[in-house]
Amino acid sequence: MMANVATAKTRTFTQKARRAQIVQAAIEALAESGYAKASFTRISQQAKLSSTGMISYHFSGKPELFAEVANTVIGQARELTAARIADETTHRGRLSAYITSTFDFVARHPLQARALMEIVRMVRDGRISGLDDVEHTVSSVECLVTLLQQGREAGEFGAFDCRTMALAVRGATDSVLRHHLCGQRTQLQDAARELADIFDRCTRPT
Template structure:
């Protein structure tokens, strides 16, 4: 049986409260009391009613961040022109998330290291990331076949792209005033030069 609109809205309210708490005080200090305060709830009982425990709620936080990220990035990537444009949009939209959804990304960076290896959300997150990288590899190979990209090992290139994005995200976590827009442009320019076929 599905959740009612009211139940879904309450869960979303709690998840948003958890995101704000995680971004503000970190994973260790994010208690149900802190989440209830952030979510504007009178007691922690409402959280316990909707979630089986902290792990259950943290899984939902990770899922929500991934949903928000995908909803922001996909339209930008799909609207870009050509393979070079889509690669640029992928890099820039990944890093733009830091400015558009700073609390969401900060929360995810708190949650992921605290998920156990056997946690289905941990496996789901990495499977989702792996799927995205597989698609990007396929697109790069198509761009090479059509002559838009030069010849290179697509796995090496997409691993370098992902590593560079992750490095920016990690640095931003300790330097929140980082000029992410400038870094997004620099990385996009760097990988455009690294992948394009020269005339």
Template sequence: MQPKSGSGELTFTEVGRRRQIVAAAIETIAEVGYTGASFAQIAKRAGLSSPGLISYHFADKDELIGQVVAEIYGTGGAQIRLRSDQASSSTDAVLSFVAGSIAFYDSHRAHMRALIQILNGHPQARERWVDQANSAELDGIEQVLAQGQRDGEFRGDLVPRVAAVVIRDLLSGALQRLLTTPGLDVAAYTGELVTFCRRAISGSADA
């Protein structure tokens, strides 16, 4: 059998099988790490009769990993965007992004563990699959902060790009805390972080 990647439009069955393999890869990488996630282990978790079925759908491990990263970012983006799109102000948009990000981390822990394992295990993961998405996300936060500043919602001395980086760094720290602290009160942690961000960016002294 030859890999179907790049061979044209996929059938419904092929799309379903690829999704099945990607889901199994996420769970496997989250559990055993990037280097330990062999096709044999992924195939077993996916319920496939042979690792060769993965090679039929993906040209090599790099193509599969690229799809794994795309799935993680796509799933997270869709969930978080739903919150931000419903925001009535720039303040609500920023705080919804913060709360939505942590909610996604919490509900998709295997996804986030898998992403961390890929970043730690693949020498070109950042430049090939992650940097562009992260840059676009940072640009989006900056744009909302700049709009809120123009509208008078945020501090006049706020530096939107720097504030966006700080928010992104805070969320990275929140992810690490969530994954390494059993029994973490996620709701309380989220509430404090949202309050911290609101007070840090607000143009009001009593925010």
């Protein structure tokens, strides 16, 4: 079947609802079965669709569908983080909010977090093409670099390389969350507070 019968601007309410239904089913299939078993058949069953053709009508293939899944999850996570950061009045508070909101998103939306992890793993293992932009977006630390630079200019942070510190924050955060999502259960709230405290101490002016 012909995919993408309408552009994002011209899709009807029904088409948007169907795409959202398929995306949610793909999230559940990826989280529960892994990317190796997240076939269109599995996803159509999860969405209670009559055939895989309904997926093909809205998405040209797995790359487009999984890109939509990734962008949906990333958008949800960014919305939560932005709201938490906006509530803070200091750069130190914003750094803490950045760290703790990431853990909070995983605690609130474990299926979405696992699905995104599966997509990134799929890209890195070379199991799917056309999703390099997704991996780049997931691994980007540009917003965190900017936050640290602004805090340093305001005198709230010490004289460190902001990109190196941003990579350290993301590396530590991602490592703890990856272990949690892979079955090594972690008390996420405790881990979030611990990491926020560690990097609060690491970034203080000397």
